[in-house]
Amino acid sequence: MELTVAKKDLLRLVTRMQGVAERKSTMPVLSSVLLATDGTGFLKLAATDLYLGLVGRIAADVTKPGTVAVPAKDLFERIKMMPDGPIHLSAPDGAATTLKAKGSARRYTLRGMPGGDFPPLPMPQEGSPTLSLEVDVLKDLIERTYFSISTDETRAHLNSALFEWDGETVRMVTTDGHRLSKMEVKVPGRQASAAMLIPQKAILELRGLCDEMASEAEKGTRPELKITQSGASAFFQAGTTTFSVKLVEAQFPPYAQVIPQGQEKIVRAPRADLANALRAVSIAASERTGGVKVQVGQGTMRITSESPDTGDGFDEIPVDYTGPVITIGFNAKYFLDVLGALTDDEVTLSLSGELDPAVLRPAPSPKTEGRDFLAVVMPMRI
Amino acid sequence: MVRQILHIDMDAFFASVEQRDQPELRGKPVLVGGRGRRSVVCAASYEARVFGARSAMPMGEALRRCPTAIVVPVRRERYAEASERVFDIFRKFTPLVEGLSLDEAFLDVTESRALFGDGETIARAIRAKIWEDTQLTGSAGVAASKFVAKIASDVNKPDGITVVPDDVAAFLAPLPIRRMWGVGPKSEPRFVALGLRTFGDLQRADEDWLGRTLGEEGPALRRLALGEDDRPVIPDAPAKSIGAESTYEQDLHTKEQVAVCMLDHCQRVGGRLLENAIAANVVVLKLKMSNFVVRTRRLTLDEPVFDTTSLYEACKKLLAAWPLPELSVRLVGVSAGGLEPAGAKPRLFPNAVIERRSALERAMREASQKTGAVLTRAALLEPK
Numbered sequence: 001m002e003l004t005v006a007k008k009d010l011l012r013l014v015t016r017m018q019g020v021a022e023r024k025s026t027m028p029v030l031s032s033v034l035l036a037t038d039g040t041g042f043l044k045l046a047a048t049d050l051y052l053g054l055v056g057r058i059a060a061d062v063t064k065p066g067t068v069a070v071p072a073k074d075l076f077e078r079i080k081m082m083p084d085g086p087i088h089l090s091a092p093d094g095a096a097t098t099l100k101a102k103g104s105a106r107r108y109t110l111r112g113m114p115g116g117d118f119p120p121l122p123m124p125q126e127g128s129p130t131l132s133l134e135v136d137v138l139k140d141l142i143e144r145t146y147f148s149i150s151t152d153e154t155r156a157h158l159n160s161a162l163f164e165w166d167g168e169t170v171r172m173v174t175t176d177g178h179r180l181s182k183m184e185v186k187v188p189g190r191q192a193s194a195a196m197l198i199p200q201k202a203i204l205e206l207r208g209l210c211d212e213m214a215s216e217a218e219k220g221t222r223p224e225l226k227i228t229q230s231g232a233s234a235f236f237q238a239g240t241t242t243f244s245v246k247l248v249e250a251q252f253p254p255y256a257q258v259i260p261q262g263q264e265k266i267v268r269a270p271r272a273d274l275a276n277a278l279r280a281v282s283i284a285a286s287e288r289t290g291g292v293k294v295q296v297g298q299g300t301m302r303i304t305s306e307s308p309d310t311g312d313g314f315d316e317i318p319v320d321y322t323g324p325v326i327t328i329g330f331n332a333k334y335f336l337d338v339l340g341a342l343t344d345d346e347v348t349l350s351l352s353g354e355l356d357p358a359v360l361r362p363a364p365s366p367k368t369e370g371r372d373f374l375a376v377v378m379p380m381r382i
Numbered sequence: 383m384v385r386q387i388l389h390i391d392m393d394a395f396f397a398s399v400e401q402r403d404q405p406e407l408r409g410k411p412v413l414v415g416g417r418g419r420r421s422v423v424c425a426a427s428y429e430a431r432v433f434g435a436r437s438a439m440p441m442g443e444a445l446r447r448c449p450t451a452i453v454v455p456v457r458r459e460r461y462a463e464a465s466e467r468v469f470d471i472f473r474k475f476t477p478l479v480e481g482l483s484l485d486e487a488f489l490d491v492t493e494s495r496a497l498f499g500d501g502e503t504i505a506r507a508i509r510a511k512i513w514e515d516t517q518l519t520g521s522a523g524v525a526a527s528k529f530v531a532k533i534a535s536d537v538n539k540p541d542g543i544t545v546v547p548d549d550v551a552a553f554l555a556p557l558p559i560r561r562m563w564g565v566g567p568k569s570e571p572r573f574v575a576l577g578l579r580t581f582g583d584l585q586r587a588d589e590d591w592l593g594r595t596l597g598e599e600g601p602a603l604r605r606l607a608l609g610e611d612d613r614p615v616i617p618d619a620p621a622k623s624i625g626a627e628s629t630y631e632q633d634l635h636t637k638e639q640v641a642v643c644m645l646d647h648c649q650r651v652g653g654r655l656l657e658n659a660i661a662a663n664v665v666v667l668k669l670k671m672s673n674f675v676v677r678t679r680r681l682t683l684d685e686p687v688f689d690t691t692s693l694y695e696a697c698k699k700l701l702a703a704w705p706l707p708e709l710s711v712r713l714v715g716v717s718a719g720g721l722e723p724a725g726a727k728p729r730l731f732p733n734a735v736i737e738r739r740s741a742l743e744r745a746m747r748e749a750s751q752k753t754g755a756v757l758t759r760a761a762l763l764e765p766k
Binding site: 154155175177178179180253254258288289331355357376378379380381 | 729
């Protein structure tokens with residue numbers, strides 16, 4: 001194999017590949033990136049940890065076709081150190097791979113494996129249904145709900161995000177059992193029905209992919225992703241890059257039934273002030289529980305914390321509320337995560353009893369048109 | 383400021399509780415413990431100690447030394463109850479109470495003197511109150527450090543009080559080296575061979591020489607021998623785990639045998655969790671093999687539990703994954719960790735199975751409290 005590519009293109013794609021390849025694997029090939037010539041004009045790259053797969057290609061000047069698999073991290077570090085400009089890549093016997101900068105003496109040789117050792121990546125079956133979604137919409141879905149994915153890898157059904165296409169609505173829901181967040185966006189004129197449970201690691205990679213596409217998009221355009229569900233996998237295609245995900249085969253909890261309906265006590269509060277007060281009071285909360293007590297009365301919200309070891313904290317902010325006084329305990333972090341994922345000026349907090357779940361939403365505004373977010377937070381006994 | 387530390391040590395605690403509860407045992411040698419081949423003495427009354435019986439001694443050996451001793455079974459709940467009352471008394475005099483076990487604690491009363499008088503007065507008041515409330519006796523040591531207070535409480539034992547005079551070094555000097563922290567019957571000869579028979583010998587020794595002959599510990603031991611110890615009294619933190627374990631008469635060789643023992647322990651741990659309204663996120667199974675190698679395995683649960691069945695299920699998972707095909711187990715222990723107040727964090731998707739089990743556990747407990755009957759699992763019934 002012998003070819004020349006632009007450093008900029010190669011570095012960008014290898015950076016993405018590195019996120020997918022396993023850092024420490026008992027199978028070295030899973031820590032590697034596959035490099036394969038594609039005709040005379042392209043270099044194809046691929047990485048997989050057997051759950052996620054990423055395939056992409058960049059323009060290349062191929063002089064001799066071939067394939068090789070090289071350690072992802074090593075390749076990334078070396079390309080980064082190359083001077084800008086064209087890089088000459090050669091793997092004469094299919095394994096030892098040499099990187100050489102054109103017009104510079106800098107050179108690396110990497111130990112690789114024959115490209116044939118690289119596992120085949122899943123491909124969508126012919127005719128599988130494909131949907132188009134704006135990158136900014138997927139990015140929005142992920143950013144509003146990412147924080148409440150359970151980090152417990154032993155519970156696959158919570159260590160993932162539910163992605164649903166329901167009529168003209170796309171939706172993402174995540175929960176760790178104590179809190180839940182749901183984001184819905186209307187996509188008028190695109191009727192479909194699909195549901196997939198995407199593992200956390202894939203969500204993280206998708207977010208990176210969306211960020212990259214959004215930042216490279218020309219002003220005024222809205223790049224799109226193609227989403228294909230086929231067998232046990234989903235495929236997200238952005239231009240020449242395809243990201244495949246082995247979906248979680250588990251039952252997501254029945255989220256709709258835990259979203260409280262008809263709550264009467266509704267508090268409207270400025271988002272930034274509420275977050276500041278919560279953050280300030282929570283540093284004095286018991287380290288073990290992180291619990292703060294929220295008391296809402298006519299026009300004010302009082303936030304208090306107590307710790308057996310370090311004393312207590314208090315703050316008060318004006319809010320819009322006219323009902324009876326209600327006191328409820330929360331893990332401050334659960335609230336702060338929600339407030340941090342929003343950009344709206346005002347939020348509403350809907351409450352029932354002191355042991356009933358609370359619901360946080362952005363206060364209705366022109367910005368929330370066609371976009372519906374809510375977070376359910378379970379209280380704690382304080 | 384010179385601190386005022388008390389060390390209070392209950393006298394032959396378990397045995398004294400038994401003698402208090404059973405008047406026919408008073409004045410007689412009593413050994414608390416099992417009668418089995420592998421049992422050890424948990425406590426010996428002073429009448430039994432005269433014959434050389436000691437706690438932690440194998441029961442057989444204690445009975446050889448004191449054949450007339452009356453052996454009574456261990457009733458931990460009863461001792462825990464008495465201990466709680468004693469510790470409640472401690473906390474009336476200072477919040478700085480550091481328990482070492484059920485029957486022993488350090489108290490920092492430096493700041494309490496303004497309210498209750500000097501260390502000696504407080505020690506006398508505490509001893510009087512313990513007798514009044516529990517009809518048990520404790521011995522007290524009063525000193526400026528933990529180390530010296532602990533040594534002092536042993537000087538006039540039982541039912542005594544020792545106030546260490548200002549010249550601490552002179553008080554400690556005549557004490558034999560085996561009273562030193564970390565010096566036991568095994569290491570004592572080594573010290574004696576170096577000419578260190580008493581605290582006084584250590585006090586006079588050269589630090590460099592001590593460092594060379596005893597290693598890093600040497601100079602530290604000399605400072606202790608002079609009564610220099612600035613370790614603070616650290617008040618007890620809430621329990622980090624709750625456990626139960628037993629050593630068995632005969633080694634257990636099958637997983638089925640171990641499972642029955644686990645169930646027994648889970649029932650005890652579950653009972654204590656329920657009693658204290660706490661739930662566990664972690665279950666730890668501990669096995670000590672017949673070659674005394676101890677192995678533990680832990681499992682983090684999906685959600686906090688306190689019921690016997692859920693604890694037992696976790697233990698069974700741990701046991702099933704135990705790598706050794708051939709087992710030879712002398713001790714089985716189960717403990718619950720990652721504790722939190724039960725029901726403190728309601729969940730969005732409550733687990734119906736665990737809720738049912740919790741309700742059952744509560745109902746069983748209420749029924750046994752009402753009727754006085756002991757409810758247990760069929761698997762734990764012993765054939766008569």
